[in-house]
Amino acid sequence: MTLSQIEAVDAVIVGGGIAGIAIAEYLARHTSLRLRVLEQAPRLGLGASGKLEGWFHTGGLYSGQDDGQTFMNCVNSLEDLLNHYAPHFGARCNFRLQETAPAVWEPQIFSSADGWFNPNPVYLIHPQSHCPELSRSGLQGDRVQMELQRQRVFRRLEAAYGGRHNWSRGETCLAPTYAQVEQDMGLPPVSLLAENLALQDYCRRFDQSFQQPPSDYAFLRCRDAAMDTYAILRDLTASALSEGVEFETGVTLEKMNGDRYGPVRLKSLVYRGAGGARKHLKAQIFIFAAGQSLGPILEELHLRARLKRNLSAMIVAYPALSEVNFVRMSTKNAFHFNHFVQSVQRRGKRLTYSLLANSGYASADSPENADIEPLLESAERYFGAEALYNRRLWGYDCVKTELVSDDEQKRRYSYWIESAPSSNYLCVLPGKFSFFPTVALQTFQRLKSLIPVPVVAPPSSPRLSSTVLAEAEKLVGLPYPQQLLEEHPPGAVEAGSDKMAL
Numbered sequence: 001m002t003l004s005q006i007e008a009v010d011a012v013i014v015g016g017g018i019a020g021i022a023i024a025e026y027l028a029r030h031t032s033l034r035l036r037v038l039e040q041a042p043r044l045g046l047g048a049s050g051k052l053e054g055w056f057h058t059g060g061l062y063s064g065q066d067d068g069q070t071f072m073n074c075v076n077s078l079e080d081l082l083n084h085y086a087p088h089f090g091a092r093c094n095f096r097l098q099e100t101a102p103a104v105w106e107p108q109i110f111s112s113a114d115g116w117f118n119p120n121p122v123y124l125i126h127p128q129s130h131c132p133e134l135s136r137s138g139l140q141g142d143r144v145q146m147e148l149q150r151q152r153v154f155r156r157l158e159a160a161y162g163g164r165h166n167w168s169r170g171e172t173c174l175a176p177t178y179a180q181v182e183q184d185m186g187l188p189p190v191s192l193l194a195e196n197l198a199l200q201d202y203c204r205r206f207d208q209s210f211q212q213p214p215s216d217y218a219f220l221r222c223r224d225a226a227m228d229t230y231a232i233l234r235d236l237t238a239s240a241l242s243e244g245v246e247f248e249t250g251v252t253l254e255k256m257n258g259d260r261y262g263p264v265r266l267k268s269l270v271y272r273g274a275g276g277a278r279k280h281l282k283a284q285i286f287i288f289a290a291g292q293s294l295g296p297i298l299e300e301l302h303l304r305a306r307l308k309r310n311l312s313a314m315i316v317a318y319p320a321l322s323e324v325n326f327v328r329m330s331t332k333n334a335f336h337f338n339h340f341v342q343s344v345q346r347r348g349k350r351l352t353y354s355l356l357a358n359s360g361y362a363s364a365d366s367p368e369n370a371d372i373e374p375l376l377e378s379a380e381r382y383f384g385a386e387a388l389y390n391r392r393l394w395g396y397d398c399v400k401t402e403l404v405s406d407d408e409q410k411r412r413y414s415y416w417i418e419s420a421p422s423s424n425y426l427c428v429l430p431g432k433f434s435f436f437p438t439v440a441l442q443t444f445q446r447l448k449s450l451i452p453v454p455v456v457a458p459p460s461s462p463r464l465s466s467t468v469l470a471e472a473e474k475l476v477g478l479p480y481p482q483q484l485l486e487e488h489p490p491g492a493v494e495a496g497s498d499k500m501a502l
């Protein structure tokens with residue numbers, strides 16, 4: 001006989017990454033549903049949500065795409081953050097509207113000791129005439145494409161963040177619409193253009209590495225930021241705990257029980273807890289936020305969606321290579337490169353390190369690892385080989401799970417929330433960590449279309465006692481780069497199959 005303990009909640013969430021945690025927190029704050037989050041890893045946030053670069057996207061990186069949808073998703077997610085998180089989390093969510101000109105309010109980051117966002121700006125490097133990618137190709141078509149991209153970047157960023165749109169509507173925040181962002185307002189004045197001497201030096205060194213004289217660059221200071229993903233995951237978990245959400249880690253999902261005739265309706269999940277005990281968990285609604293493991297779950301639910309799993313490489317450099325966050329907005333993939341500096345307070349110590357990435361990727365289903373050589377090569381060109389290899393460096397790769405768009409050529413970074421009519425489950429893929437405010441809010445809206453949801457007025461601020469914060473700290477794992485730095489303190493000998501120490 002197989003013994004199982006039978007329990008019941010209102011909603012169960014499978015997956016304790018940013019999607020699962022943000023959804024649980026938002027539902028706990030706005031409803032009286034009894035909620036349980038199940039995570040297979042020993043801690044929360046160890047999947048893609050613990051391995052990312054930590055770039056909070058407000059649209060800068062996607063402003064040059066021919067289709068403006070991803071840009072708008074970033075803009076809208078910032079609006080959701082400002083409306084639903086900033087008032088509730090106080091100084092922790094340190095993005096606010098500030099009056100930048102009479103009667104014009106815009107999103108800005110303010111310094112805060114516990115803040116989720118680093119106020120250090122992110123610069124977009126826009127290559128112009130004679131840049132290496134153009135002088136090497138010599139093709140007129142490349143020049144035209146670069147100019148088109150430049151115009152889109154300047155126009156969209158200026159429309160959203162250049163003082164043309166007033167984000168304040170009384171008590172709430174209102175982002176510009178798609179139409180407002182897409183209308184052609186002409187380029188100048190471009191208020192986001194910025195100077196940065198260190199960045200000029202990096203670009204000069206970059207050009208010299210191609211044996212060519214310095215070329216022209218435009219630097220734009222965008223509203224993107226480095227985010228402390230651990231602090232976000234911990235604070236959301238703490239808020240969820242204080243609203244009664246149960247978290248269970250180290251679980252193994254064994255079975256989904258449901259009606260298989262007509263639209264699938266689930267009745268219960270069977271899983272083993274960390275200690276091996278078998279549990280039979282009944283719920284009214286089932287939310288799957290299982291990241292790269294979502295594929296088999298979709299199949300079992302007969303949900304058709306084309307998911308693609310790609311490996312992307314990242315490099316951690318300690319100490320940081322520079323204080324400047326920057327990304328090269330090239331039209332050529334081989335020239336894509338970005339540098340982000342993470343500076344976080346952990347266990348009483350400040351940790352400051354660089355994360356290097358580009359837009360390269362390989363299929364996660366091929367035996368190949370993502371290639372870190374292009375990243376090393378770009379970093380050498382900007383910072384010089386000596387500065388680079390004098391640091392402690394690790395390369396690692398991580399799986400990005402994305403929805404495949406109708407046009408195979410395009411990568412989709414959009415969030416995705418899916419269910420079948422008359423079903424009682426939702427499958428969620430956030431596309432980006434940054435989209436957590438929208439994903440949480442939209443999941444709540446979708447849920448209301450599936451079951452009667454007991455909505456309650458949210459508390460004005462989270463009840464984050466030191467006990468609840470300590471409990472959340474035990475539950476959430478450190479981001480992978482910080483684990484590496486903790487496991488390999490200076491002087492220790494680095495080893496490991498998936499880590500590269502130089």
Ligand SMILES: Cc1cc2nc3c(=O)[nH]c(=O)nc-3n(C[C@H](O)[C@H](O)[C@H](O)COP(=O)(O)OP(=O)(O)OC[C@H]3O[C@@H](n4cnc5c(N)ncnc54)[C@H](O)[C@@H]3O)c2cc1C
Nearest residue numbers: 015017018019040047048049052053054055291431433434
């Ligand atoms: C290299 C890289 C860099 C990135 N950089 C950025 C960035 O800078 N900014 C940004 O916004 N986004 C970035 N992203 C994207 C971002 O990391 C993801 O979109 C986001 O973290 C995905 O969150 P998730 O909750 O869906 O997945 P995950 O964080 O992977 O969480 C899913 C969880 O589900 C659990 N799970 C799976 N199956 C089961 C099961 N059967 N039972 C119980 N639990 C289960 C997993 O263990 C995991 O913890 C990056 C991604 C990669 C790969």
